[in-house]
Amino acid sequence: MATSHSKRPPFTRILVANRGEIAVRVMRACRELGIESVAVYSEPDRSALHVRQADHAYPIGPAAAAESYLRIDKLIAVALESRADAIHPGYGFLSERAAFAQACADAGVVFIGPSAHAIAAMGDKVEARRLMRKAGVPVVPGSDHALSSDGEVEKLASAIGFPVMLKAAGGGGGKGMRLVESPDQLKSALRAARSEARSAFGDDRVYVEKAIVRPRHIEVQVLGDTHGHVVHLYERECSVQRRHQKVIEESPSTALDEATRSEMGRVAVAAAKAVDYVGAGTVEFLVDQERRFHFLEMNTRIQVEHPITEAVTGVDLVKAQIEIAAGRPLGFEQADVVQRGWAIECRIYAEDPENNFLPAPGRIAVLRVPSGIGIRDDSGVYEGFEVSTHYDPILSKLVAWGATRDEAIGRMLRALGEYVIVGPTANVAFHRWALRHPAFRAGDIDTGFIARHFTPAALAEGTEADLPLIGAALAAIARGGTAVGANGAGPPGPPRSRWRELARREALRE
Incomplete structure (x- = not known):
């Protein structure tokens, strides 16, 4: 679904003030719109994928985010030096800092996101609760x-x-x-x-x-333009979490009936209008067992899980952000937004589910990414890339779409079976476990799903699930080479699978 019918690029050049998969995602949208992209990078990111994808790239400092990706002065200086018309903040880092949005405005550079006022209003969670009460939004x-x-x-x-x-x-x-x-x-x-x-x-x-007992975490995507139009793009179910961080999302949610879905969309639009919201944003809710929903917070940026909304609505949210920032109106109305099919996202992290989900960085010795109908992989890495200890260990976002939930789950399981990462430990096996769990298949999930059901022993699989890893390891052996510096083995102790341990050891000889 097109946001605007104009064929003229909304900007000439956009600086992407981020790294990893979201920076790559924004750069792809820029390329499709005929816009040049500018990357910024810290010292360890010199050879990162987002740097390779950009039309221009500038160094901004050492590994520590506080001295690189969080330095507003450096980012504004690069924007001016590169003659960028606008800055896209991605998510994380400075994306929800009102001071950054204001600094862009002061420098004459367009901030691709809401106003500094809206960010400040929704960024202070207590003030946001006050505003939502005033707007008639249910609050915990x-x-x-x-x-x-x-x-x-x-x-x-x-x-x-x-x-x-x-x-x-x-x-x-x-x-x-x-x-x-x-x-x-x-x-x-x-x-x-x-x-x-x-x-x-x-x-x-x-x-x-x-505290709401066994809540569902459900959020609603909104888009607002500079002409006063605000629409919602329905919900995303984000209840499968570890340490309050989402790991699996889906759209639509199994928890909502049509009446609740419609009312949550209406309330989300009202919340956005309460702060004159412009751009892409997400209104997050906690939903109890009786389908009563309560405002949680508003994220004033693009979300990690935005691809599943794109999959079920056909709206390119990043392109929409860019075109809205250029002053263009939304090219559609609420009645034009329709959910089609079902989409699931699995966040692929370099982390060890068998060791309390702790980060497990290292060099990627072998990488085989799934494909096929209904599969999308938004990645920020490549074979040979060193996953850093300095930043969030997300490797990619794997998305599966199907006409039904069962078809989407089946496609995701097929894709996870094809996904091969040798080097850092990744959470692919965890996702296979979660999607096969009877409670998940039944849609009986809440924010305590992982804590209630998961134990490291749950990943004690047979060799069938390890066959892709074994094949990749054997291929690595055949190519030969020297040992890499990182290893993907788990913590000391008995091997979870003798095939898996052998595969990892041999693969790392490349």
């Missing part, structure tokens, strides 16, 4: 202001009643969040939440919400 019972003293937290938590959630006032994304099930857990949870919030956002203030 809790504090109306950030709580600076531990005494305030203890008093309010007791008044609301346990269990409660402690949340960072200065940001979201699961950082500074703690579930407190009883009064005796409160002090230690509060110390941990404040410490994590301070580290992530430079702000240790928290607020308290009533």
Whole structure:
């Protein structure tokens, strides 16, 4: 579905202020629109895929994000030097920093996203709760202001009643969040939440919400243009999470009936209009067992999981962001947006599910990516690439589309069976386990799915699932070569599969 009917490129050159798969995704959209792309890179990212894909590339500093990807001054300087018309922030890093959006405006460079005002309003989670209440959006019972003293937290938590959630006032994304099930857990949870919030956002203030038992995490995609039009593009189910971080998403959600789906879309549009929202954004909700939904937060950026919305609606969200930022109106109305089929996304991480999902970086010795009808792989790596310890360990986002949920799951399982990564440990086997689990197949999921059902022993598979890995290892042996520096083996202990361990050892001789 086209956002605009104009054939003239909306910009001449766009700087992508990010790295990895999202930077590559934005650059592909630029290329399709006839726009040149500008990459920025830290020292370890000198040979990264997004640098190779860009028309122009500029170094911005050492590995530490605080000295490179988070340096507003450096990014603005590169934008001016490269004569970029606009900056796309991607997700993470500076994408939800009002100061960055304002700095772009001050420098005469278009920020591809909402206004600094909208980012600030929704970025302060307590202020966002106030705004949503005013707009008539259902909000989880809790504090109306950030709580600076531990005494305030203890008093309010007791008044609301346990269990409660402690949340960072200065940001979201699961950082500074703690579930407190009883009064005796409160002090230690509060110390941990404040410490994590301070580290992530430079702000240790928290607020308290009533914890919803076994909630579904469901979000609604919105698009708003500069002409006052706002539409929603339906929901994404994001309940399969570990440590409050999403790992599997799907659209539509099995939890919603048509009446609830329609009402959530209406409320999401109202939330966006409350802050004069422009661009792509996501309104996130917690949904209880009775399908009552409550505002959680609004993410004022493109989401990691945006491809599943693209798959079921046909709307290219990144192109839409770019065209909206250029002042073009949406080329469609709400009635034109229709969900077709079912899409599932599995986030492929360099992490070890058998070791508490800890990051497992290293050099990718062998990489075989699945393909075929209904399969999309948004990747930021390549064979020979060194997965860094300095950044989020996401390798790619694997998306499967089908006419039905069962078909989408079947395609995803087929694709996961074809996915081969030798070197860093990856979570491919975990995804196979999750999609085969009876509760997932039945749509009986919530944010506690992984904690309730997963144990490392669940991945003790037979050799059938390991055949792609074994084949890749044998191919690596045949090519010969020297040993690589990283290894993809798991923690010390008995091998999970003798074939798997042999395959990994032999493959790493390349």
